[in-house]
Amino acid sequence: MMRSSSEKAIRSNPKAVVLFGPTAVGKTAMTENLFSKGFEIINADSIQVYRGLDIGSAKPDPELRKKIKHHLVDIRDPWEDYNSGEFCIDAISLIHEINSRGSIPLITGGTAYYFRQLMYLPAKTPQSDPGIRKSVKEEISAKGDEWAYSYLSQVDPASAKRINSHDMYRVSRAIEVYRQTGMPLSSFSVSDKIRDDVDFAAVGLRRPKAELDKRIAMRVDMMFDMGFYDEIKRLIREGAQPSWPSMEAIGYREFFEARENPESSLRSIKESIIRNSSRYAKRQMTFFQSFSDAVFFHPEDEEGIRRYIESKLGIQLCVSTS
């Protein structure tokens, strides 16, 4: 009986709460209040997966992690790769696992692309082959960006049309997929409808820009007070390179950039971390806003969020009044 048209089949879908919002909007505080009972957290933050990047990635503290089970945090070393494809696989299996335990997964974080891939189903492109990726990169740096784009225009005109000719990140990936599969990237279709094998309640957190910027500045200050500089020094002592995937993160990469420019003070590094965070927050917001199934709340509207989740998933939240 594989037919899934019946109500019974729909009811048997696993449930998941999805909670996203820009950096410093107040996701963690909310988590503690609304989801400390009956939930397990699936982290959807591409930096918090890395061990040793604690302060700079605003990782939930050990106390909270003891109180609520967190998944997909500290699962990689800082020189390792992790990506949206792996996230989707990990997250979907955790969604089933957590549901089978009678708990509900709370997927929360700030990596909009991970949410997009998970909720709307990832494209069926294969996992990247590091060797092919490297050789494509080398070829582009030898032959130039113009060559790359015109090559893509020949082998995959549809993708070339969609991708901006200066966007080497995407041009390179499209060429890589063609080299790897012999098929144009554009032949792998993507969905713009939310997947129907999980019941999602998608909550977006939003604050006015000025309010958010203030919190970002405060949080960066707080990170330095908490010993962020020591964290950086420790990572560098352990051999951290700007080429490590984790070191592209805001807060970390500024220190490598500062090496090139000896006049930059700790103060100016801090300022650029704040600026980059606030720009990042904006990019996150515009991405989140494109999710058709998301409902947005101010983080202080916990009552509204609770009611929305309860009615969307047909459950009751036990709210802790701490």
Next chain:
RNA sequence: GGAGAGGUUCCCGAGCGGUCAAAGGGGGCAGACUGUAAAUCUGUUGGCUUAGCCUUCGAAGGUCCGAAUCCUUCUCUCUCCA
């Protein structure tokens, strides 16, 4: 007190008679997003009743058909000599 350099749009900085609302960069604002996404890229950035008009290049005058660009005075900043 003397000699020189200079004050340009939010900032830095080009322009040195018309094609200048003014290059370029920064910052701001908006957007995109097919297994690298805290990444990468795009558009926009004086005002308005927007095929046009108005206000802008330290200030005030002047020359000219026409000035950010030339002249005069004033003012402010910087460097050097006293």
